[in-house]
Amino acid sequence: MTLLHSILENVKNSEGEAFVYDEKAIEEAIENRNNEKSNIAIKVLSVFGGFMAALAFLGFLFVLGIYDSASAMLVMGMLFLAGAIALNKFFDRIIIDTFSISVYGIGLALVIFGMADMGMDEDVITLVVIGIAIISLLIAQTYMLSFLSVVTIAVGVMVLIFSNDSYNLLHAYVFVYTLALACCFLGEGWFLATNKKLAKLYGPIRIGLIISLLMGLIALGKRDLVPEAHGYIWLSSLPIALCILYLVYDIIGVLGITQTRTKVLIYALSVAVLVPTILAPSIAGAILILLLSFRVNYKTGMVIGIVALVYFVSQYYYDLNFTLLTKSIILLCSGVAFLFFYLFISKKTNP
Incomplete structure (x- = not known):
């Protein structure tokens, strides 16, 4: 008996006789x-x-x-x-x-x-x-x-x-592709089950949306490339942050966390991580790609997300019109928030 056959039989036993499948x-x-x-x-x-x-x-x-x-x-x-x-x-x-x-x-x-x-x-x-x-x-x-x-x-x-020269439309571009990418990842089951042709297109569309979103984030990260768009840079950060918070909510449900105190702490740490990225939506976008890929165990996306995060953090450090001290404090606070988040998750997964 193959592993696939065993898995399908277990699903059939849990779902009942109404569950049918084509193993071949x-x-x-x-x-x-x-x-x-x-x-x-x-x-x-x-x-x-x-x-x-x-x-x-x-x-x-x-x-x-x-x-x-x-x-x-x-x-x-x-x-x-x-x-x-x-x-x-x-x-x-x-x-x-x-x-x-x-x-x-x-x-x-x-x-x-x-x-x-x-x-x-x-x-x-x-x-x-x-x-x-x-x-x-x-x-x-x-x-x-x-x-x-x-x-x-x-x-x-x-x-x-x-x-x-409609640089402010970059915010709309990032919004649309952020929403499309989130729907693509979180609706994976629907895409794969709805239609055979749609299921065949799911893989290339998913990686294509990741690359497309990264192009917009890279453009926003270059201040000398789109100077006008940076007056409202937070517009791109907002939808990404909302998607990340929704993803955190989804993961909390998957992990079965029910204690109110624990939920509040998770959301507080999430906000603490996102606040320093208000002026750097590229970093938040890389975090979103990383979390979405982790949510569905998409290894290629996780690698792309990690590389993008390293690149955007470096770009954020060198491109912002802040003093070196201010940038260092912002990155330090972000790093501390990440560490607290990591320690909290480690404690919950390894009691």
């Missing part, structure tokens, strides 16, 4: 997921090789003079995109999957260059690219292309914000 389909899904994780190196090498081959082909097109015609670039780019989507749609092999990503990227570049040569407005070009990414996400539901599409949409939104 579950085993295939687990195997496919493990293959995606174990073939990362092969995918990276395949993308590199495919990219080099595509560049050689573009060189051939350059010799033919395709870059002298905006229409030719646009048509060729659309053909590249259609070919990449078709390969991802009808073939489920690693080499073809990763090669098609390179073809997709080059096709997207040709479309952008073609529209730019035609004198189209920058915002229109960006909206077209976002539209292509959305269509790609809906049609070709493979891991790498779906991830690339999610990130492309986020990049397109960022380009619209910066090209129109």
Whole structure:
């Protein structure tokens, strides 16, 4: 009897005869997921090789003079995109999957260059690219292309914000992606159980949302990049802090903590950790990613969250327009709050 069969039988015994399952389909899904994780190196090498081959082909097109015609670039780019989507749609092999990503990227570049040569407005070009990414996400539901599409949409939104000098909209960007990421993590069961196609897209959408949120947080962390947005920097900190507090509430319920005094202490420590991040939403965002990943045991997200937290703390220390003493006091207080939080959790989990 396999471990999976034993787990499914235990669930069936607890849920009753109404609980039905397809063990073979579950085993295939687990195997496919493990293959995606174990073939990362092969995918990276395949993308590199495919990219080099595509560049050689573009060189051939350059010799033919395709870059002298905006229409030719646009048509060729659309053909590249259609070919990449078709390969991802009808073939489920690693080499073809990763090669098609390179073809997709080059096709997207040709479309952008073609529209730019035609004198189209920058915002229109960006909206077209976002539209292509959305269509790609809906049609070709493979891991790498779906991830690339999610990130492309986020990049397109960022380009619209910066090209129109609407830096304060970065707060709206962070709000939307914070909410989307929290819903994605906390609603994992719903996403996986509702629809087979949605379940297949869940993995790439999740990591894509993490990267998309980090892009907004990095932009907010650069004072010289978006100076106007820093006048209302707390606007980005507020939704992140609320999500973290809700996550703390959720974890308290999972751990079965019922004592009012203990709950109050946990919330007090949480607020003590979050208060110093009011002027640094990037740090709070990294903490949110880390906690969400810990909540669902998503190891990749935890690694990204730790790296992001280290980077944003360093950025916070060097970029803030405070004196060295003030910054040191703020970081010291944050560190003390973290230590108290750690000691409290350790005491509760190891009585």
